[in-house]
Amino acid sequence: MMTRPMLTSPMLTRPVLTRRAMLAASAAIVTAAEAPFARAATPAGVAVMAKQIDDVISFDPAESYEFTNNEVDGNVYRRLVGPNPKDNTRIAGDLAEKWEISADGKEFTFHLVKDAYFPSGKAMTAEDAAFSLHRVVMLNKTPGFILTQFGFTKDNVEKLIRATDAATLQMSLPIAQAPTFVLSCLSANVGSVVEKATVLANQVNGDLGNAWLKNHSAGNGPYQLTQWVASDHITIDANPKSNIPVGNKRVTIRHIADPSAQLLMLQKGDADIVRDLTPDQIKSVKASDGTSVTSSGQGSSVYVAMNMALPQFQKRQVLQAMKWAIDYDAIATNITPNTYVVSQSFLPSGLPGALTDKPFKKDVARAKALLAEAGYPNGFSVKMDTSSASPYGDIAQAVQADLAAIGINVELISGEQKQVITKMRARTHEMAILYWGTDYFDPNSNAQAFCANPDDSDASKLRILAWRNHFKDDQLTAMVEDAAKELDGEKRIGMYQNIQKIARERAPFIILLQKISTAVLAKGVSGFVIGPLPDYTKYADIKKG
Amino acid sequence: MSRLRTFAAAASSVPITLFGLVLVTFLIGRVMPIDPIIAIVGDHAQNDVVEAARLQLGLDRPLAVQFWLYVKLLMQGDLGRSVMTSNPVxxxxxxxxxxxxxxxxxxxxxxxxxxxxxxxxxxxxxxxxxxxxxxxxxxxxxxxxxxxxxxxxxxxxxxxxxxxxxxxxxxxxxxxxxxxxxxxxxxxxxxxxxxxxxxxxxxxxxxxxxxxxxxxxxxxxxxxxxxxxxxxxxxxxxxxxxxxxxxxxxxxxxxxxxxxxxxxxxxxxxxxxxxxxxxxxxxxxxxxxxxxxxxxxxxxxxxxxxxxxxxxxxxxxxxxxxxxxxxxxxxxxxxx
The missing domain is CATH 1.10.3720.10 (MetI-like)
Known part of the structure; x- marks a missing residue:
């Protein structure tokens, strides 16, 4: 019997390419080629957006926690309160036209609007609002802590949050909390109001409609979710009963992973808005006729963490030396132009109370002196975990070079981002470079993450960034707890500014950059404004000329 | 008849190969340095949510039990549910x-x-x-x-x-x-x-x-x-x-x-x-x-x-x- 020839499939022998190499090369090709902007038109009444949407897991506001689904939910659902359109740092009424807060800060009474209609044609009632908040606590999915941190539990939530009449919602807090903190959390995606009857009609095995709401919607926002095909497209259509006017009856978001393909779609008129262009592409498009670029600072920061389990990081001078060794401006200018800016506070610019000054700059002599003072005149060696994804790999190399200049030899360990997160959650890293996005638009979110660690043991209930890096500072922890309960809004802001100043001195985190989200709008397209959080980004005002 | 027998012999290796494929892929998935729970609940999830998800997915059980349960469902044509899309695979x-x-x-x-x-x-x-x-x-x-x-x-x-x-x-x-x-x-x-x-x-x-x-x-x-x-x-x-x-x-x-x-x-x-x-x-x-x-x-x-x-x-x-x-x-x- 003859032997069959041994052959290798051509697909198995092709060169392996990293995503970064692929994106860089593709960006270079398309940017260099600069196809002319000969726009056809997307269908009338349909706004087409090209975006990477493979992060979507669920559209249920009680579960949604990723960027894209939160953004879509922000257009499909409304909340009791939301950001003031003129000043994001202030809260304004949305479904609640007014509210009262008791003097002790424990009782919130919301008076609801009567003309917010679901696609079914029914007007929203306080019962819908109460049910929506109940199910967040009862399901207790990932974002559930935004409400349960106030002391709501499965057992008490129905008693503490209730509709007293069709248009009045009463919320009682077990412990007094800062009103601005509570309202900010209600403005988060978990505060979205769903139509109780529709959700319960689609309930399966007592899941409060969770499975159904993963890919359907029951909100009274200007749009409703029509179709989601994972990693392909999302289609939302206008809610015919909504009284919020929309510029386009339909918004289609297509999953285009490759930035160069997004750019080509913009140039050919197949996309009205593209969301993931590279810095070079944005630069080239800026010079093109007719297109416009819109951008906004995001509540996300890139930071370097130092695990204080290592003796050298327990010395405050070492932490300071590292903060003074980095060339922040060079990283922002050379590696992340248009996509990240320098930020040196754990509260990104735009969040209430954020410090926007930049006290640290590269000062090798000062950093070396601090290291010597700490007992490390010749530096030391340390390992740093970093995601291989852009731009983390390049930033990590820049940090490595800057630290080498003061004698700290950093060995980079490159991996998948979730791998770095897994390692940091297990507290087995030495240093790591990662990003952190605020959970809700209140300073408590990041202050707690970066500074609060009441129990450093493995049994701790609060295991966020401070815990993950063995940073236990009782004074800062107490300050964070106090600020969360401060009833005076202005005084509270001052407290967070103090916390940030102290954290800069003591915390084992080098805050490097703040993310800037940028979108490019095709010629004649206007009205698209990116919010500082994904769910603050609105589609209703998008207009096509 | 002999041709049929040779073909049947070749076909009989399919289940064994598939079993090996499932076993190796399953093991790689379980030993890789990424906690699958992070993919489901995210980096910010609180401990109770993390543990509830781990329990729900049966990831707290011994590896052999997890594999046995997977294969048992596989034999019934059930490939489980995707975390990413929430649909049956x-x-x-x-x-x-x-x-x-x-x-x-x-x-x-x-x-x-x-x-x-x-x-x-x-x-x-x-x-x-x-x-x-x-x-x-x-x-x-x-x-x-x-x-x-x-x-x-x-x-x-x-x-x-x-x-x-x-x-x-x-x-x-x-x-x-x-x-x-x-x-x-x-x-x-x-x-x-x-x-x-x-x-x-x-x-x-x-x-x-x-x-x-x-x-x-x-x-x-x-x-x-x-x-x-x-x-x-x-x-x-x-x-x-x-x-x-x-x-x-x-x-x-x-x-x-x-x-x-x-x-x-x-x-x-x-x-x-x-x-x-x-x-x-x-x-x-x-x-x-x-x-x-x-x-x-x-x-x-x-x-x-x-x-x-x-x-x-x-x-x-x-x-x-x-x-x-x-x-x-x-x-x-x-x-x-």
Missing amino acids: TRDIAQYFPATIELATVAILIAVAIGIPLGVLAAVRRGSWVDHGVRVFCLAGHSIPIFLLALIGLLVFYATLGWTPGTGRSDVGLEGMVPDVTGFLTIDALLARDWESLRDACAHLVLPAGVLAYFSMAYIARMTRAFMLDALSGEFVITARAKGLSAARVIWRHAFPNIAVRLVTVLALTYAGLLEGAVVTETVFGWPGLGQYLTISLLNADMNAVLGATLVIGLSYLLLNLLADAAYRLLDPRVR
Whole structure:
């Protein structure tokens, strides 16, 4: 019997390419080629957006926690309160036209609007609002802590949050909390109001409609979710009963992973808005006729963490030396132009109370002196975990070079981002470079993450960034707890500014950059404004000329 | 009867191979340094949520128990639920795999239609400018990274000349217009007698299938040339020529049938490669196929989806190998 020839499939022998190499090369090709902007038109009444949407897991506001689904939910659902359109740092009424807060800060009474209609044609009632908040606590999915941190539990939530009449919602807090903190959390995606009857009609095995709401919607926002095909497209259509006017009856978001393909779609008129262009592409498009670029600072920061389990990081001078060794401006200018800016506070610019000054700059002599003072005149060696994804790999190399200049030899360990997160959650890293996005638009979110660690043991209930890096500072922890309960809004802001100043001195985190989200709008397209959080980004005002 | 028995013996190895595939993929998924819970609940989730998810997925149980439970469900046709899409993995595969099959099938048809004649031509005109031309053409197709080919294709035929549509399987205006019956957009459009959607689906296929075809065609042409050179130097060809048969008859009736056997294997493996390996092409063209599904699942540590997709790809490989085996036995009288 003859032997069959041994052959290798051509697909198995092709060169392996990293995503970064692929994106860089593709960006270079398309940017260099600069196809002319000969726009056809997307269908009338349909706004087409090209975006990477493979992060979507669920559209249920009680579960949604990723960027894209939160953004879509922000257009499909409304909340009791939301950001003031003129000043994001202030809260304004949305479904609640007014509210009262008791003097002790424990009782919130919301008076609801009567003309917010679901696609079914029914007007929203306080019962819908109460049910929506109940199910967040009862399901207790990932974002559930935004409400349960106030002391709501499965057992008490129905008693503490209730509709007293069709248009009045009463919320009682077990412990007094800062009103601005509570309202900010209600403005988060978990505060979205769903139509109780529709959700319960689609309930399966007592899941409060969770499975159904993963890919359907029951909100009274200007749009409703029509179709989601994972990693392909999302289609939302206008809610015919909504009284919020929309510029386009339909918004289609297509999953285009490759930035160069997004750019080509913009140039050919197949996309009205593209969301993931590279810095070079944005630069080239800026010079093109007719297109416009819109951008906004995001509540996300890139930071370097130092695990204080290592003796050298327990010395405050070492932490300071590292903060003074980095060339922040060079990283922002050379590696992340248009996509990240320098930020040196754990509260990104735009969040209430954020410090926007930049006290640290590269000062090798000062950093070396601090290291010597700490007992490390010749530096030391340390390992740093970093995601291989852009731009983390390049930033990590820049940090490595800057630290080498003061004698700290950093060995980079490159991996998948979730791998770095897994390692940091297990507290087995030495240093790591990662990003952190605020959970809700209140300073408590990041202050707690970066500074609060009441129990450093493995049994701790609060295991966020401070815990993950063995940073236990009782004074800062107490300050964070106090600020969360401060009833005076202005005084509270001052407290967070103090916390940030102290954290800069003591915390084992080098805050490097703040993310800037940028979108490019095709010629004649206007009205698209990116919010500082994904769910603050609105589609209703998008207009096509 | 003996042929049937040999085929049955080959087929009997399929379950064992599949079991090995499941076991290895399962173990890789469980020992990789990523906590799958992070993919589900995110980095910010509180401990109670993390633990509840771990419990719900049975990840607190010993590895052997987890594997046994997985295999038990697998035997019932249940591949579990994808974290990423929240759908049963079987439903996801039924949705994404037809897109890949459609793309790969068109690509292999184009590749065969061009690659085989080119290979034969190069062999017949060995050493001539035709042979060199074919070699350069094939070398480019096989050595240029496929994402580069895809982007150049988009830039030239979509952005500059405007001959083909851009990314995706259909235009935005036609999205969701055709009822989903088979998952193959062209067939569904045909069934619905929606000619506009059919034309649009075919137009969207041209560029990604063309790029994949160029890549595969280069390989097929080179292999065809090599096999053909071997066959043309055979004594039976010299005899045929000595008998005064026409060149075409010598090539196509005498030499070519002799290389068909080996070509079948090449084609089967190339097609299998297209079914699993179109990841980059699918990414650049925004093509919602199984390759893209598998990659995204892997990056999200969505292990049920990874296992399901790997199993389907593995099964496709095995089936294509079996088919190649069967065809091999049919085509070659010496192994009958």
